[in-house]
């Protein structure tokens with residue numbers, strides 16, 4: 710278990726949404742296969758207050774091949790999120806740290822560590838180039854969701870209720886009116902809960 714087998718890449722970005730909206734985006738699993746090009750299927754097997762175990766089917770740039778990736782996520786404290794995953798036998802640890810700047814802006818630090826022992830070492834130069842590219846792609850796919858959520862929250866939007874009916878109740882409010890709380894409720898027919906081994910398994914209701 711050598712430390713020099715670890716490839717580390719860190720990316721820091723500022724965004725015009727609150728810290729809670731940024732955290733919500735990481736824990737909103739409904740959007741994965743809709744918004745992210747690479748995600749074909751995501752099954753949550755178990756989730757609870759501050760953690761989740763999920764299996765993703767990810768598309769790679771070879772026709773007809775999908776990778777199955779187990780992923781464990783934990784909200785370690787109010788600013789820190791850890792994501793452990795295994796892709797083609799490579800263990801990775803992602804640390805997401807979110808610092809609130811104003812009521813509607815924050816700074817997100819994304820630290821990636823890949824454990825490249827044995828044959829996996831040959832992937833180091835490739836991953837060094839690919840991780841920032843993959844990060845940028847995912848960042849751009851998530852960006853409009855976070856900005857839009859901040860915008861509708863400012864107009865008094867409530868989850869599973871929507872916007873207020875009266876236009877004058879949609880006036881922009883300056884104070885933060887949303888606080889992030891886990892677990893994020895999923896729709897009753899969520900396609901995240903369709904794996905037969907999932908704790909919250911539900912057959913599709915027709």
Ligand SMILES: [Fe+2]
Nearest residue numbers: 734740745851
């Ligand atoms: Fe996303």
